[in-house]
Amino acid sequence: MFFGLPIISVAIWLPILFGVLVLATGDDKNAPLARILAMVGSLLGFLVTIPLYTGFVRDTSEMQFVEMHSWISRFNIHYHLGVDGISVLFILLTSFFTPIVVLAGWQVIEKRVAQYMASFLIMSGIMIGVFAALDAVLFYVFWEAMLIPMFLIIGVWGGANRVYAAVKFFLYTLLGSLLMLVALIYLYNQTGGSFEILDFHQVVIPMSAQILIFIAFFFAFAVKVPMFPVHTWLPDAHVEAPTGGSVILAAIMLKVGAYGFLRFSMPIAPDASHHLAGVMIALSLIAVVYIGLVALTQTDMKKLVAYSSISHMGFVTLGFFIFNSNGMEGALLQMISHGFVSGALFLCIGVLYDRMHSRNIADYGGVANKMPVFAAFFMLFAMANSGLPGTSGFVGEFMVILGAVKANFWYAFAAASTLVFGAAYTLWMYKRVIFGAVANHHVSELTDLTLREKAIFAVLALTVLGMGLYPLPFSEILHVSVNDLLVHVARSKLPL
């Protein structure tokens, strides 16, 4: 509660409400109105989440800003919301990106403007719901609901092959989450009739069941992260999605999966988590090294950044499953930073695509001659993607590598290869697209950033640099919750 307002509910329902209002503007005659309404809604949506940060009490791991109402009393299901140090930053990340994607689609989206804007507003509310839900059924509802707007965004405003990509995305993630539902129902029975996630954390479960639960959750979350080998939907989805869709997909939606590991898998099945940590670490390192290599020879810029996302998310899962505070806090910081950086990179590609209608690296060359301001921004984000110190991209990778050395030197050795691979695929792409002489007459006709685009990139650039130079405000909010989680996970939940 904040000044008597249920802040989290407002953060969820305000954008959704505005989304409905935007939809009500009807067809594209009223597109300007739809755009303005969407902008107002998304900005208000961001403003209302700020008290979650400023009013957050940093020295407790208790849930804060809690709201609890009975929902379906027959099954003891509640409308139960709250945040702790692990979830609060992701709510802000979500609300931060909504105005950005609205602004990014301002001119580019010309047909079905209202539906497009509404999809993003509604999705924003739903994703905040995912991060804030403390009731498993409520979580599940938000979790599945999230698919629908994203499915539409790819399927309606996507590229040529959008239907294949949308269906692949939908089936992949849906199949994963069905197993999660089974696990949730099992846990409901074990707790004696509670869907409270925090009750799940306390319940005693034998090893065999823990492993099954872990696997069930694994499929739901690993697909979303995405972890190797269930990652192949992501490059396809990104390639077909419109710019805004890619931004939200990379910046927020991938984080939902990683968040699930922290909220469900690890605290509910700690023994299984330790037991299977080796597998998780192996998959994470494969993501870092194998995917890092695969990214190198991509010919499509979006695919390249998509693969780079998978590789960076490998750091996140690695950080989780080495079970130390450097690793876990590094992983969370990496998630935040990856949101900013990958979002920015997809916006950069969007800027080029809007002008050239090609994502093919070979169609470019010498863009810096025509778009120097853009080239400078792109350079910054490319460097952040390569983990350059002073940018946000460094913080998480640095911490995870330091944590990994503590777990096992060779984990860190494999993970640190990203210093070379990450720089190689990012800067090689940058070189071929931005540097060089003007490659063809399409490039020679390029115009530099508009004021609107400059504004978007300036905000992101300041964020990326700010977090890189002074990450403390991001990390201090995590401490107590992460420590508490690590203590919790270190305790066995096997029956005595």
Added chain:
Amino acid sequence: MSMQNLYLLVPLAPLAGAIAAGLFGKQLGRAWSHRITIALVAVSFFASLAIFRDVQAGHMFNGPVYTWLTSGDASFQVGFLIDRLTVTMMLVVTFVSLMVHIYTIGYMQEDPGYQRFFSYISLFTFSMLMLVMANNFMQLFFGWEAVGLVSYLLIGFWYTRETAIYANLKAFLVNRVGDFGFLLGIGLVLMVFGTLDYAAVFANAASHVADIAPIPGMQVNLLTAICILLFIGAMGKSAQFPLHVWLPDSMEGPTPISALIHAATMVTAGIFMVARMSPMFELSDTALSFVMVIGAITALFMGFLGIIQNDIKRVVAYSTLSQLGYMTVALGASAYSVAIFHLMTHAFFKALLFLAAGSVIIAMHHDQDIRNMGGLKKYMPITWITSLIGSLALIGTPFFSGFYAKDSIIEAVEYSHLAGSGFAYFAVLAGVFVTAFYSFRMYFLVFHGEERFGKTEAHSHDAHHSSTSSGPAHDAHDDHASHDEHHGLAPGQKPHESPWVVTLPLVLLAIPSVVIGFIAIEPMLFGGYFRDAIYVSEAHLEAFKEIRDEFHGAAQMALHSFISIPFVFALAGVVTSWFFYMRRPDIPAAIQQRFRGIYTLLDNKYYFDRFNDWFFAGGARGTSRFLWKFGDIKLIDGVMVNGSAKLVGLFSGVLRHVQSGYIYHYAFSMIIGVFVLLSVRDLFE
């Protein structure tokens, strides 16, 4: 102003300049951009001078500026450590940077990227200062990578040139290979010491001297592992064999940055780092041996390559590699103060040589081939004299700055007892001859002899021999050479001396190139100048004591050296090059013919570039394509994803036949089912 604020001012002033010229360069215009950045770097230099005086008065500082991050038990701070070592580096960096800033006004005056260039070099100055002023490994790494970034931006400054953007990517990636080791070393430090603060780590280093490194499957001493991993970082940054490959290509950048970054300051970051870490390196003889041998290989074998280069900047570049090798050898011999001493003298005379080369390049209208020069001393007296001073300093002429440093290194290695010191001694001694030979080969070809410029046929680039020589970079280079950038003088045109903004820095750098060694050797090497900033263990100090006992003042040392082996070698090098290139130019040509194999080996730079291109770059691309096409597309998508889709399709195909819709089919299957159930039941009873 309190000292703490003064410390902050030193890096922040150039940063402010970089931001002003970078973001508002268009509004400020050219003149104001260079005025502002130069003024702010000057502020930084004078602040460093004030700090130097303060440190001389005995005021050290070690403290945080702000807390960057906390995680677990560890707290990561941005902070400064101000001691003798730091302040020496601060003076060198800000002074050379100031000279280069001024010089740039002249060198870049026609370049459309004028403001951008000033922004970059100011940003570099900030980064380098953050590196040397750090009091912890995290900030060190920040500065370390930040100078790498600026180096990348500046090598690729002329981003339309294929060779430049090839070279800058190569430089960044090779440095990243070094940083890979560096970061793992930092990881081990944090794990073992629980902090990244220098003071705390160094204070506890001795208590871990017998520990085994926590590296599963390997039995290595902990400090050896940490030191070697950290040194791998230094090998990247300071271009030590085999990570030296990026430095010669970095000459694609504009000449002022070759002087500032790729000679005087950034490439010496590795040397500085090892000296800073002396309390750790001193505890591992294995690591020191490793350092010494790597340095010796670099010092000698990179010098050889300088002999056959014809691009004026590349000759100086290989000489830089070789001199960095000398510094590294000194580190390995525990003569950290000597290494820093050489770093300082080298910064002055090498910056001078590069800037002089730039002055020559301007006069030659961007023709960099020394075979097209000759007799320039008549036209460019200031450049000529200052180049001569720089060359004399470089080859270690007694009384010049380079002499004191180089002679001390040779002596230090002579008294070292570490494994590999025999080879190192041979390498640094032989290196003296090689250095003198290639330095004066260049000097004679440029400033003396027949005037070979202004002849159109000079541009046929005849000796750009077999274009297979060094892969794509070189081919593209040749292309450009025959096009716009390297136009050279037209027939009948005469070169001119450069404007004062170019020659003033030459003169200002020439002064310390002559005198700094004479002035500084006694306090720096024997007067305990560095105090606690550098630590040398008792065992290693023994060797150094002998050198100290032999030392009776700078003048004595120089006079004595006239009968020493290094002097004879240096003299022989100069005389040989004079004979070869002034008297009998047919001899080098004959040697080149006679020893074709060796020449080809040197011309291909020992085939490192081709091997790296083929094995690492090609290998990574090949693996990448294989993993993508086979792993992702065939195996995962083809078999697993679409395979399961097909499997579902197959099943549904079978099942569809069952759902035929005919009542009699269903009735029939029900009857069969009932019979089966009944019979099964009977079987079990």
